[in-house]
Amino acid sequence: MRDDSQASTSIWMATATTPSQSRLKESIRTDVCIIGAGIAGLSTAYLLGREGRSVVVLDDGLIGGGMTGRTTAHLTNAFDDRYVEMEKIHGAEESRLIAESHTAAIDKVSEIVTSEKIDCAFEWLDGFLFAQTPDDLQLLHDELAAAHRAGLVVEKVSRAPIESFDTGVALRFPRQAQFHPLTYLAGLTRAMMRDGGRMFGETHATKIEGGSPARIETSHGPVVTSDVVVVATNTPVNDRVAIHTKQAPYVTYVIGIHAPKGSVTRALYWDTGDPYHYVRLQSVNDHDVLIVGGEDHKTGQANDGHERYGRLEQWTRERFPQAGEVQFRWSGQVMEPVDGVAFIGRNPLDDDNVYIATGDSGQGMTHGTIAGMLLTDLIQDRKNRWEDLYSPSRVRVKSLPEYASENINVAGQYADYVTAGDLKSESEIRPGEGAIIREGVSKLAVHRDEAGAVHKLSAVCPHMGCIVAWNSTERTWDCPCHGSRFSAEGKVYQGPANSDLSAAE
Numbered sequence: 001m002r003d004d005s006q007a008s009t010s011i012w013m014a015t016a017t018t019p020s021q022s023r024l025k026e027s028i029r030t031d032v033c034i035i036g037a038g039i040a041g042l043s044t045a046y047l048l049g050r051e052g053r054s055v056v057v058l059d060d061g062l063i064g065g066g067m068t069g070r071t072t073a074h075l076t077n078a079f080d081d082r083y084v085e086m087e088k089i090h091g092a093e094e095s096r097l098i099a100e101s102h103t104a105a106i107d108k109v110s111e112i113v114t115s116e117k118i119d120c121a122f123e124w125l126d127g128f129l130f131a132q133t134p135d136d137l138q139l140l141h142d143e144l145a146a147a148h149r150a151g152l153v154v155e156k157v158s159r160a161p162i163e164s165f166d167t168g169v170a171l172r173f174p175r176q177a178q179f180h181p182l183t184y185l186a187g188l189t190r191a192m193m194r195d196g197g198r199m200f201g202e203t204h205a206t207k208i209e210g211g212s213p214a215r216i217e218t219s220h221g222p223v224v225t226s227d228v229v230v231v232a233t234n235t236p237v238n239d240r241v242a243i244h245t246k247q248a249p250y251v252t253y254v255i256g257i258h259a260p261k262g263s264v265t266r267a268l269y270w271d272t273g274d275p276y277h278y279v280r281l282q283s284v285n286d287h288d289v290l291i292v293g294g295e296d297h298k299t300g301q302a303n304d305g306h307e308r309y310g311r312l313e314q315w316t317r318e319r320f321p322q323a324g325e326v327q328f329r330w331s332g333q334v335m336e337p338v339d340g341v342a343f344i345g346r347n348p349l350d351d352d353n354v355y356i357a358t359g360d361s362g363q364g365m366t367h368g369t370i371a372g373m374l375l376t377d378l379i380q381d382r383k384n385r386w387e388d389l390y391s392p393s394r395v396r397v398k399s400l401p402e403y404a405s406e407n408i409n410v411a412g413q414y415a416d417y418v419t420a421g422d423l424k425s426e427s428e429i430r431p432g433e434g435a436i437i438r439e440g441v442s443k444l445a446v447h448r449d450e451a452g453a454v455h456k457l458s459a460v461c462p463h464m465g466c467i468v469a470w471n472s473t474e475r476t477w478d479c480p481c482h483g484s485r486f487s488a489e490g491k492v493y494q495g496p497a498n499s500d501l502s503a504a505e
């Protein structure tokens with residue numbers, strides 16, 4: 001949650017300053033309490049504020065200090081789990097609703113940018129999907145037909161408009177967009193506060209209970225009571241099991257590389273790899289930065305980020321020979337729902353006035369905006385035809401194989417209790433590094449800081465007891481089960497865990 005928990009800095013963090021918000025100092029009452037100041041929470045807060053509801057937003061870090069500050073901010077209706085798959089899992093009508101809702105989200109962002117005069121470099125662009133290998137040409141063909149059936153205007157072109165390499169046949173998705181996510185959030189926050197909304201930073205929600213009224217306890221003591229609570233913490237910190245078996249956490253990597261201004265056609269680009277590469281440009285001063293992402297892996301199940309950055313760089317240089325120096329390297333986490341679609345709506349097995357938004361996959365900019373629109377309708381007691389599609393309680397029989405595979409993977413992580421540590425002794429840990437060390441029957445998360453001092457924590461994740469793993473590129477402890485992440489000192493900054501790693505006994 002605090003953006004200083006991770007070692008890397010995104011291009012957005014480097015090119016925008018976020019004013020700090022004071023912490024909640026006294027108990028308050030509001031209509032709607034929203035936890036999380038990322039795109040999902042702030043879109044919801046802004047839209048509810050427009051309708052005259054009193055809103056309070058709490059965040060324990062900076063505005064956009066979560067994954068919204070680490071995104072690449074493609075705004076797209078070219079669904080990354082593919083319409084052809086969505087039709088199979090959800091059905092043809094639902095596939096149309098997916099296309100409709102993502103298109104509406106891009107339009108909504110554009111409308112807000114215009115009406116609130118937000119200076120966030122919003123730009124309409126074409127998007128191009130091209131085959132990673134010739135074997136994927138059939139996929140492009142099938143996806144074109146499925147996107148048409150979903151109601152999108154998409155066309156096949158002989159190649160994407162990149163002069164330096166021939167992508168081969170590509171699909172062109174018109175009216176996609178990009179923006180600077182942090183300056184967009186700053187604009188949303190300003191407008192939300194103008195409408196009477198209140199925003200508190202440095203305020204960790206420690207306990208979230210629905211009911212009449214809902215009650216949110218915070219780290220320094222004050223309590224928020226509200227008619228409704230929205231948990232927009234990227235992955236719900238109030239839900240122990242239900243949602244976390246239906247989505248899986250993946251780390252994804254990004255580089256930002258210098259490119260002479262105008263040397264690459266401005267557009268969004270994606271290939272069909274698994275994991276896929278995603279590419280866009282951002283102008284900075286007198287040059288462009290080519291932003292290239294990919295190389296995803298399951299959180300906590302690989303610790304080779306430097307090699308992954310290297311492969312991204314090589315991929316980029318082979319296709320864009322004009323690329324210069326690498327200026328940014330960062331990573332973040334995405335939540336992959338087993339059936340491809342986000343979970344937005346009432347929290348399963350909870351009071352009726354508790355809502356969540358999660359399972360964004362690589363499309364959190366649109367999913368977060370959809371959350372704003374859909375949750376506003378639900379909270380205002382209006383019908384919304386996307387409700388069933390995004391319902392967190394839904395079960396799609398055709399996604400059961402993916403569900404089983406992700407949960408077998410999680411079950412396998414508990415074997416870490418009986419394996420050896422990464423290293424035999426703490427003396428082998430270099431400054432700035434961490435490792436899991438076995439001490440009798442316990443496993444310890446041991447970090448040696450740059451000054452050489454050793455810090456020992458329990459390696460047991462407070463969510464459901466898996467053993468965390470060291471992430472050398474971000475200097476974090478990452479849980480391989482459901483994606484909780486902790487700073488080197490053990491401070492939780494990403495759920496579902498909602499408390500820190502405990503001290504070693």
Ligand SMILES: Cc1cc2nc3c(=O)[nH]c(=O)nc-3n(C[C@H](O)[C@H](O)[C@H](O)COP(=O)(O)OP(=O)(O)OC[C@H]3O[C@@H](n4cnc5c(N)ncnc54)[C@H](O)[C@@H]3O)c2cc1C
Nearest residue numbers: 001036038039040066067068071072074205332363364365
């Ligand atoms: C590298 C990368 C590239 C991506 N590229 C794209 C892209 O091109 N297009 C796209 O659409 N999506 C993309 N995504 C996904 C997208 O960025 C995310 O899905 C989206 O930003 C999530 O927004 P959010 O509001 O749900 O969560 P966040 O932005 O993470 O916000 C959650 C907030 O909740 C706060 N919080 C958590 N727990 C508590 C608590 N207990 N108390 C108080 N506050 C709390 C956190 O501090 C945080 O600020 C990408 C993601 C990554 C990592």
Ligand code: FES
Nearest residue numbers: 461463464479482
């Ligand atoms: S995130 Fe669930 S056990 Fe760690």
